[in-house]
Amino acid sequence: MTPLPLRPDSRVLVLTGAGISAESGVPTFRGAGGLWEGHPVTEVASPEGFDADPALVWRFYGERRQARKTVAPNPGHRALVALEHALGDRFLLATQNVDGLHREAGSQRVLAIHGELFESKCERCRVPFPDERTYLGEPVPVCPTCGQRIRVNVVWFGEMLDPKHLRQIDRFIAEAGNRLVFLAVGTSGLVYPAAGLVDSAKQVGGTTVLVDLAPNREHARRFDRVEVGKSGEVLPRLLAAAQ
Ligand SMILES: NC(=O)c1ccc[n+]([C@@H]2O[C@H](COP(=O)([O-])OP(=O)(O)OC[C@H]3O[C@@H](n4cnc5c(N)ncnc54)[C@H](O)[C@@H]3O)[C@@H](O)[C@H]2O)c1
Ligand SMILES: [Zn+2]
Incomplete structure (x- = not known):
């Protein structure tokens, strides 16, 4: 070459x-057929998906965090x-x-x-912070400062x-x-x-x-x-x- x-x-x-x-x-998204446990990735990687079912979205990213810790x-x-x-x-x-x-x-x-898988941010405060925790559903984490939901700091479908x-x-x-x-x-x-x-x-x-x-x-x-x-x-x- x-x-x-x-x-x-x-x-x-x-x-x-x-x-x-x-x-x-x-795994690449498309390699997995664009599905996670039967959900289209757009459903677990979008603001609408998080509003609809934040525990599901956190379980998806919790699993991603766990899996990431095993690779190099x-x-x-x-x-x-x-x-x-x-x-x-x-x-x-x-x-x-x-x-x-x-x-x-x-x-x-x-x-x-x-964005970064091992960062989270409050939906209101918006300042990203390092976060290695794995949430596998309920309870959905909330911001100690303002009480709003905490989300992963990745750019979701439809976001800038x-x-x-x-x-x-x-x-x-x-x-x-x-x-x-x-x-x-x-x-x-x-x-x-x-x-x-x-x-x-x-x-x-x-x-x-x-x-x-x-x-x-x-x-x-x-x-x-x-x-x-x-x-x-x-x-x-x-x-x-x-x-
Ligand atoms: N590792 C991660 O952080 C990760 C994993 C999955 C998806 N994503 C996100 O999903 C979105 C998908 O877009 P995308 O274009 O990154 O991924 P994609 O899944 O759309 O495309 C992956 C590309 O990689 C190629 N590929 C697969 N194995 C390869 C290898 N061993 N060597 C070289 N090429 C290989 C495929 O042919 C394909 O063209 C991105 O926005 C990304 O943020 C990230
Ligand atoms: Zn906050």
């Missing part, structure tokens, strides 16, 4: 999705750590994963654009991403211009605004690369180069020159 062509002035923006954590044993980063995560070591501030990682595996592997310049994250990504792309290499890994490209980053990268003259085990054809067509395979096997080879 030809390594990613990196020049001394290259800037690399990486976007990761559920696929990069699949080899660690974290894989060679795909580690290849990105090595790339960041080589590039420093010329590297930025935006992840749609909430599992925290990039940070556990050692990545530092990470934006968790869909943190504008600070989006501005930081936009700035990175604009400053990089045609020195930009945009590398998307294990993401189906169906969830916006992350799915639009490939177009932003092309607009500034950047090079675009997709690594995915089973790329969605429509999504793959938008990239200059597509490497089909497991990210834990492809990334160490693709990024070998930077290590």
